[in-house]
Amino acid sequence: xxxxxxxxxxxDGSEEDGQQSLDECTRNVCxxxxxxxxxxxxxxxxxxxxxxxxxxxxxxxxxxxxRCNNRGCNGHEIIVTQKVQLRIxxxxxxxxxxxxxxxxxxxxxx
Numbered sequence: 001x002x003x004x005x006x007x008x009x010x011x012d013g014s015e016e017d018g019q020q021s022l023d024e025c026t027r028n029v030c031x032x033x034x035x036x037x038x039x040x041x042x043x044x045x046x047x048x049x050x051x052x053x054x055x056x057x058x059x060x061x062x063x064x065x066x067r068c069n070n071r072g073c074n075g076h077e078i079i080v081t082q083k084v085q086l087r088i089x090x091x092x093x094x095x096x097x098x099x100x101x102x103x104x105x106x107x108x109x110x
Contacts, residue, residue: 032106038099048089058082 063077 034104034106036102036104040097040099042095042097044093044095046091046093048091050089051087053085053087055083055085 059081061079061081063079
């Protein structure tokens, strides 16, 4: 394909040196592409030393019940309930590895 270029005018008072000077010709070319890369994430967790702290007073509940066994005794059931705060330190880490890159050329329209 032939392009038609116009000669640049020479400044006044200068002489032509035999070389043809062309006007600037700038072309912008656009190409759209999709760039893909796979990323693998390997999570890890590390659990530290767990600490427990009692909160408030325990609650005690007594139940009477008749219990038959070889000794023929009656008994009581005691249930103790205690609210506890657990501190569980967890450290989160991850290794990240990238896979192969891939470029796919697309149409010149976005």
